[in-house]
Amino acid sequence: MDIILLNTSDLPIYQQIKDQIIEQIMKGQLLEGEQLPSIRSLAKELKISVITTKRAYEELEKEGYIDTVVGKGSFVSLRNKKILKQKQLEMIQNKLKLIVSDSKKYDITLEQLIEMIEMFYKED
Missing domain, CATH: 1.10.287 (Helix Hairpins)
Structure with a gap:
């Protein structure tokens, strides 16, 4: 999963993450059922706060793009x-x-x- 953050963007970092994950899901680059990096590992990789990554994942889940299973992680939703x-x-x-x-x-x-x-x- 490739995510590029732009400090020059008007969008908050969590929104940039969310938008790029949605784009990758809709283009088929992230497949249904595919596991996403953990919140902590993505935060570490992007050198950002865990709170920021958590917010992006929470919004993705709320909008139906991902499902989170306690103890297992977050996965691209199997929804149509x-x-x-x-x-x-x-x-x-x-x-x-x-x-x-x-x-x-x-x-x-x-x-x-x-x-x-x-x-x-x-x-x-």
Whole structure:
């Protein structure tokens, strides 16, 4: 499992860890049932606090990406990827609803909004 932390990122470290693990799960780089490094070993490897790693794992579990078995460790959830993908799509849809609502408030046209989305989408 490869995790790269950026000190220059606006995202907190736990969020960077969480996002990268989700990405690896969704891309099939981490397989269903695969064991993740222990909280302590990942913290040591990344040279960060155990508390930070614990928070990332807790959020991953809460969102259904991993399952933790007491005394055995954390594993990529056996839940269906389609369900997780649907959950992600719903989250994006809710964010887009807010963006569209704000855009209308500030008289931003659909064309301007689409242009901004395309610009941001092409940045990475």
